Amino acid sequence: MNKVSYYFILIFSLFFSQLACANWGINTDKPIPLNEKVTDISSEINALPESHFFTTREYTKVKQLLSTTLSEQKAQMDHLSDALRVYRKDPSQGNWREVEGDHRALASLNVSKQRLLQLTDSKTRDQLTGFGPSGVTQFYSELAITKLNIHYYVNYQIRSFKNLLRDLSISPVPVISVIFKVLCVMFIFNWWMRNSERLIHDFKISKIKHAADPSLLVRTIWYCSRAHKAIAYLLLITATLRIISTLPSLQHLIFLEIFTWWVLGGSIAVSFILEFAYRNSKHNRREIIALRLSTIRRYVWGIIVAGVILQISARTLGQGTIYAWISTLMVFFFAMLTVLTLKQWNSTIFARIAMLDGYPISVQWAIRNKKTFGMSIVATACGAAWLIGRTVQHVVIATLSQHAAFSHALAYLFRIEVAKQTEVAREQSNLVRVKGDAAFDYILPGSEGSELIDDYAKEEMLAMSRYLLTDSPAVCVLSGERGVGSTTLMKRILAKAKNVTPLYINCPYDGYTALLPEFAQLLGLAEDATEQDILHYLRNTDTCYLIAFDNAQRLVKPKVNGLVDLMKLTNLLRQARKSHRVVLSIEKSSWRFIDRARGERLLFDLVTFMPRWSEKQIGQLLESRIANTDTHAVSFDGLVLPRQWDEDNLTDEERAKNGFYRILWDYSDGNPTVALRFFRLSLHREKDTDTVLVRLFRAPQTEDLEMMPKPMLAVLRSIVQLEVASPADVCDCSRLSIAEVISTLRYFQSRGYIEWSDEKARISDHWFRHITNVLHRQHLLVK
Secondary structure, eight states, rough: HHHHHHHHHHHHHHHHHHHHHHHSSOOOSSSOOOHHHHHHHHHHHHHOGGGOOHHHHHHHHHHHHHHHHHHHHHHHHHHHHHHHHHHHHHHHHHHHHHHHHHHHHHHHHHHHHHHHHHHHHHHHHHHSSSSSHHHHHHHHHHHHHHHHHHHHHHHHHHHHHHHHHHHHHHOHHHHHHHHHHHHHHHHHHHHHHHHHHHHHHHHHHIIIIIIISSSHHHHHHHHHHGGHHHHHHHHHHHHHHHTTTTTTTGGGGGGGGIIIIIIIHHHHHHHHHHHHHTTTTTOHHHHHHHHHHHHHHHHHHHHHHHHHHHHHHHTTTOSHHHHHHHHHHHHHHHHHHHHHHHHHHHHHHHHHHOOOOOOHHHHHHHTTTTTTTHHHHHHHHHHHHHHHHHHHEEEEEHHHTSHHHHHHHHHHHHHHHHHHHHHHHHHSOOOOEGGGGGGHHHHHBTTTOOOOTTTTHHHHHHHHHHHHHHHSSEEEEEETTTOEEEOHHHHHHHHOSSSSEEEEEEETTTHHHHHHHHHHHHTTOOOOOOOHHHHHHHHSSSSEEEEEETTTTGGOOOSTTTTTHHHHHHHOOOOOOOEEEEEEEEEEHHHHHHHHHHGGSSSSEEEEEEEOOHHHHHHHHHHHHHHSSSSSSSBBBTTOOOOOGTTTOOOHHHHHOOOOHHHHHHTTTSSSHHHHHHHHHTTEETTTTTEEEEEEOOOOHHHHHHTOHHHHHHHHHHHHHSSSHHHHHHHHTOOHHHHHHHHHHHHHHHSEEEETTTTHHHHHHHHHHHHHHHHTTSOOOOO
């Protein structure tokens, strides 16, 4: 190492050793010891047990310590006053050490007094912090302590500035470091102010517009970006104050952070709260919106002012008598603010109550006394509390109703209530059920002109459209439960197709051999065209087809080699080598068999499952199918359901209708076909008036199904998966003998579980939901 490097390191070390010894918060003097009495008081307080273990002895000890602390505090005030007087005459280091010692002792006694006030009994605490003689005495004592503290901090600040100037002449590095940090903060702040608009716009484009459902974090960031400038100023002031307060002479600037956060942060909170309140009040009248916003503004700013005053008093004086007086004044302030607010809201609250019905006794009393002198404020408070409670109830019910489990529970309760009423009505009146085709005159069947529920399966339709309504070839699968609306969705996609020829084929029950002639005729070929002829045509035609194969589960049999027909069809379509698009509708029960049998070897471009219908969608469908003509009117009169918190504004008929729709949605488990069937089974004609009334349907009893042996359930599962099945088909799929199958089918027919058509069995619509539920619970079928 050369001499230049050596001298450089030596000078560098001496410089920083001198800097470390400078008075930048590091006190090189010996610590000032506390008064012995002050130390003893603090030690005895620390030796006390937890307050919930106090006995009479400990409470007596606390009172003695509190009396000693107050006496010592008065004596220490006199010592500090004398020490400050001496220091002003002779500002030497020794006199300042006396001032600091007395100030530390007085501060320790103040902390001890605060802790003892928390530990003592409520009677003693109220005497010392209340408005009686003892409280007034302590108030003047704390004012005197505050005056002494002010004198101390003024002298301390003067000494700090002198030390700053002295140390600055020795080493300006700490001040330069603070200035450099402040400049860095200012640079970051200026960069943000210049680029914030662009960054927020980019964030909106990437995270909000192009996202279907932004996360809660993204929405929170976007909401906070509305006040990004105010937040930037808040962070700038906070960071600057914390950096500057690291200098010993400016350390008390940290108290300005309290004002910064309460005032500037409070104004940001006020902006957010007012924005939220305005967005949720936009459907109200302008006068109500203005009154609501002014009320929120008064309360929030009142909380901000109270918070600033209480926090400053707690940090400077502690939670003593003055703090208790200020807290009491804040309580009176908010009480007067509440009285003023209730007076302004009086007419609005009772106008809102007048629009409702079903008042409790307290609200009835409030209505009678809304203009009575001296009672109008209490009456307004009662009315406001009832309205707020009612609003909270509505919000809770609306939130819980979004969960299917809660709606199912409500539907179960409604069903019990309606079942009781229906049994009584059947005993006391002449009701006969509307049977057969006559029920379709009141609840219309589906047709091409039926109203569509656009909200249903919107996401599934968009997902299918991305593959089927483009110029690329695709083979997609649409799977759903029987009667859920797969055919309607396929036809809606075909109707939207452009620059392509849509074809719809309903697969026959006889499988692939029966499908080929129909497919050939649809393409314009001869009925006896072979598979090679169809393939040659699809490869060479200039026409691009969008082909929908409905009920493709008829090409599947749940047995060994049961996918042969489906594989033939998919191979034929994939070998076309053109931009033909294909969608196959397969029932969910059959698709589970396909998926387990083939796994990853049977690849489709997209497999979409039809969702269950929601309660709202089922209600819209049922409402659209009611005839509503003079000759075929349906009435819900006499059907009384329990009142819900979110249905106060509905009439009795609307409440009964919504409740009954919820029962149908719960029973059908989101299947619209099942819901419509049992809606028709709920129609009863009254003999005397010939009026068609809605009463609860008789649900099938499932005890026999639940106790049924597994082989018989396997037969039912085979029929569900095959849709229609001959005894031979059931025999192949269930591996039972033909004699067992025939006897089982006769058993099912006698109980109405199945229907026969052309010597093939089919699950009856009446028992479909119960059978699928039982098979699902027995883990034999996936609904």
